[in-house]
Amino acid sequence: MDSQAGPGSGDYVALEARHGARNYQPVPVVVDRALDCLVWDVEGREYIDMMGAYSAVSHGHLHPRLVAAARAQLERVAVTSRAYYGTTLGPFLARLCSLAGFERALPMNTGAEAVETAIKCARRWGYRVKGIPDGQAVILVARGNFHGRTSTIVGFSSEPSYRDGFGPFAPGFRHFDFGDMASVRAAAGPDTCAVLVEPIQGEAGVIVPPPGFFRELREWCTRERVLLIDDEVQAGLGRTGRWFAFEHEGMRPDALVLGKALGGGLLPVSAFLADEPVMGVFDPGSHGSTFGGNALAAAVALEGLRVLQEERLVERAAELGPYLMGRLKDVQRAARPLIRDVRGRGLWVGVDIDPAQGSARRLVEQLAQRGVLSKETHETVIRFAPPLTITPALIDRAVDIFRQVALQAIRR
Numbered sequence: 001m002d003s004q005a006g007p008g009s010g011d012y013v014a015l016e017a018r019h020g021a022r023n024y025q026p027v028p029v030v031v032d033r034a035l036d037c038l039v040w041d042v043e044g045r046e047y048i049d050m051m052g053a054y055s056a057v058s059h060g061h062l063h064p065r066l067v068a069a070a071r072a073q074l075e076r077v078a079v080t081s082r083a084y085y086g087t088t089l090g091p092f093l094a095r096l097c098s099l100a101g102f103e104r105a106l107p108m109n110t111g112a113e114a115v116e117t118a119i120k121c122a123r124r125w126g127y128r129v130k131g132i133p134d135g136q137a138v139i140l141v142a143r144g145n146f147h148g149r150t151s152t153i154v155g156f157s158s159e160p161s162y163r164d165g166f167g168p169f170a171p172g173f174r175h176f177d178f179g180d181m182a183s184v185r186a187a188a189g190p191d192t193c194a195v196l197v198e199p200i201q202g203e204a205g206v207i208v209p210p211p212g213f214f215r216e217l218r219e220w221c222t223r224e225r226v227l228l229i230d231d232e233v234q235a236g237l238g239r240t241g242r243w244f245a246f247e248h249e250g251m252r253p254d255a256l257v258l259g260k261a262l263g264g265g266l267l268p269v270s271a272f273l274a275d276e277p278v279m280g281v282f283d284p285g286s287h288g289s290t291f292g293g294n295a296l297a298a299a300v301a302l303e304g305l306r307v308l309q310e311e312r313l314v315e316r317a318a319e320l321g322p323y324l325m326g327r328l329k330d331v332q333r334a335a336r337p338l339i340r341d342v343r344g345r346g347l348w349v350g351v352d353i354d355p356a357q358g359s360a361r362r363l364v365e366q367l368a369q370r371g372v373l374s375k376e377t378h379e380t381v382i383r384f385a386p387p388l389t390i391t392p393a394l395i396d397r398a399v400d401i402f403r404q405v406a407l408q409a410i411r412r
């Protein structure tokens with residue numbers, strides 16, 4: 001490294017490439033600083049963050065109220081483990097339960113841990129409440145799902161690259177086609193304890209379910225005594241223009257999984273929520289996490305919920321989502337046949353690229369070169385999920401650049 005000029009972006013890329021495991025293929029941008037919807041690289045180049053860390057930065061980077069809440073808590077206590085009570089966890093859980101409409105919440109750290117919590121809860125509920133013979137409980141999951149990266153969770157992924165070489169996998173999961181009730185019914189049996197499903201499949205490419213699917217699924221789950229577990233780790237907390245995506249479907253799940261934005265863009269905070277008849281299957285010793293619900297995390301998450309509410313960020317997503325979508329559809333019309341589809345809900349849009357016409361990854365890299373951060377998923381979809389604090393002016397700037405990049409691609 002050049003000691004006079006200081007290390008440059010290339011040096012940091014080289015260090016990660018040399019010493020990190022190769023489990024990611026990052027877009028070559030080295031983020032050094034960020035504030036709200038903007039980030040800057042080591043050389044001081046500015047980027048609009050249209051990715052929002054997969055929904056983890058819904059409040060914008062380093063929201064001043066969240067930084068202040070973290071600082072204040074850091075003057076008191078950060079981590080004690082759950083061996084004791086604290087002054088931030090109770091208020092956080094109370095607020096979260098009241099917002100989501102559930103009686104109880106169990107705090108964890110990452111989304112995958114909250115999903116694991118859901119799996120354990122559903123199985124125990126299946127044995128103790130539904131009366132399924134021990135060891136036989138089955139959870140139905142959608143093809144194309146994404147629920148995290150633990151060995152149990154990737155075991156029921158339908159994506160080969162997430163699974164290859166990581167077996168043997170835990171039994172007790174069966175697949176159905178997302179959005180297809182007939183397929184749910186065909187996959188089910190007397191030992192089915194739960195359906196675990198995303199309200200919109202994010203990693204699969206922002207796949208919105210057909211209208212009515214969730215209402216039918218809700219009715220079927222009630223009839224068959226099957227828990228409907230809604231994984232809103234990515235969709236929840238305002239992303240879709242409602243506090244929770246299930247509100248669009250006119251139904252209420254039996255349990256809810258939250259993460260990502262719950263940590264206010266500062267910390268990993270997740271939670272599993274349910275009412276007493278379901279959450280009641282956990283007794284002391286049955287589940288836990290050293291860091292889950294720690295004082296610092298709870299203080300930040302509580303302030304994060306207040307900020308979403310007081311700054312009306314959910315309403316903002318509801319207003320600006322259709323604006324972003326409309327502008328991207330204009331680009332689609334201008335850049336046919338490169339863009340096959342533009343879909344999503346709220347500030348969460350997938351732009352589906354025809355692989356015969358162009359590469360989503362190339363477009364993402366060209367966007368980055370021109371100062372717009374996004375990320376491809378499944379090789380053909382470019383995902384836009386900016387902080388909910390994004391402004392119309394920044395959307396315009398980002399979409400104008402996307403238009404240039406798309407038009408250049410079709411001219412080639």
Ligand SMILES: *Cc1c(COP(=O)(O)O)cnc(C)c1O
Pocket residue numbers: 054109110111112113115146147148149198202203231232233234235259260
């Ligand atoms: C990101 C995500 C997870 C996993 O969360 P991590 O914090 O990465 O463990 C689970 N479910 C959904 C729907 C997600 O988008």
